[in-house]
Amino acid sequence: MNTRTQVGFGPDVLGNVEPGSMLAVGVRGRLELGISVRGGRSVASRQFHEGALRVLRPHYLDESGQVCYVMVNPGGAYLGSDLFVVDVEVEAGADLLLTTQSATKVYRTPGSFAEQRMTVRLGEGSRLELMPDQLIAYREASYRQNSHISLHPTSSVVMAEVVTPGWSPDGGAFRYEEVRLRNEIRVETGDGSKLLALDNLLIRPPCNDVTGMGFMEGFSHLGSLVVVDPRVDQRLADELDQIVRGFDAHTGVSLTATIAGTAGIVLRSLSNSTEELNNLLGACTGVLRERWYGQAPLNLRKY
Template identity: 80%
Template sequence: MSTTAVLAPAAASADGSPRGVLELVISERGGRSIASRQFHEGALRVLRPHYLDDSGQVCYVMVNPGGAYLGADLYVIDVEVGDGARLLLTTQSATKIYRTPGSFAEQRMSLRLGEGAQLELAPDQLIAYREASYRQRTHITVRPSSSLVMAEVVTPGWSPDGASFRYEELRLRNEIHVQTPDGTGLLALDNLLIRPPLNDVTGMGFMEGCSHLGSLVVVDPRVDQALADELHALASRHDAYTGVSLTACVGGTTGLVLRSLSNSTEELNRLLGACTALLRDRWHGQAPLNLRKY
């Protein structure tokens, strides 16, 4: 596993157009967040909004009716959370990457947060199956008072021969910028490359012998070394190898990236759930997430 990558040219559907497009703009109206713009095309859409508590935060669930990403598929997601608005964005089920002969599958996501905006991105796990190659690019722009929490679990899919890893490659890239009155500054460029060895041998040289990866990205002016240490201590109570890194500070905003390695999707979900529960309670007075999709 490497944390740097040079991305190949973008994938697209056979006719050059995206397989699915989703656009969502969330605005604050009278203490409640609502969708002021909603557009979908192709194999992406959202279910009707939900309000899980009395905070005014709206929850939208993304759906891919096609069920999986295939070779040369391109999905484009554009989300804007306006000043003071609050959004929880999740998926209906796991994102599955099947065989991608000829060209990789790709998801491009653009996230923009206004002043005082809150965005929680909590998709179900990403599952890469045999002979899958996948690119995920997320471009994020926040304001100094924005609050962003993104959690994700990556796991290898089932293989007929029982091998642990049969996908070809996963490249996940997060580019985070802070927009201030003086301009826009780069807060973090987070590249993750997972390329399993051809001989299917796992060990200390590849993900420390683990099969699953959990990531938590947090951007908020309240992020500091004390919080990073607290989240690391919380993660250490779980059956996983965990590391936490702080970003630079831009416009008074700092970020952190937490990575955990384990052999269990459930264990990583518990770990990330415990970390996000701490942040939800401390920063927003909200209870832990309980999405109960199944």
């Protein structure tokens, strides 16, 4: 298998990029967003952007008070040696839905990989839904995405991701080099920071056939869902496992250990269709939105 999922401990090799009036060397875009509660709904208390990253004006999809921000990369794509840094803080009681304006496209990266580094901090009773459009890796693309998430035991995070290969005009598959997705999730307790999950995903297509057997079981697209919440338990994991069986995809669901009363679910799904994976992930997140918050399923049409 050329797709590997690894959970364990490892050194922090991300480094830090200090904020300032000019972008650090190698950083193409930086975004900082802080969300707090004001007047009964969530609003931005801190917002900063520099280079090729920014957010559109906030909007509210319903009466819950959850604020929705859309991240934009005016450059349109990630190229070799590009580095994008995102810092998000959701303060106590605040509620943020963060999405992207369109698919994240990674083109050829000769010389070095493109990278996104994201740091997320969640306060007591806060909530984050991270719902980007799909990541499309084109021929000879190499991409790394590193996310560090620090949360209070009472906070909630739901993160969805779809990875798909780009296609040429004649219908042939572009052969990207690799995609690495790394999520480090920590729970802040009275005894310090505790590691809940360290999830490393490596997708490295074979040179001769991006969809051949032995690579992702013959599938071309991958979907991922991570949920951390004090209401996560084995019953919910079993329910999601039943839901995904109604889709044309090969899916596995696993449950993390419990730390300070909170736990996580990691779902991986393989398919040959972006739409099928988006529908599958939407069905799962729709259950959580309705049950936990009384909200309708997401409809993030951007056209």
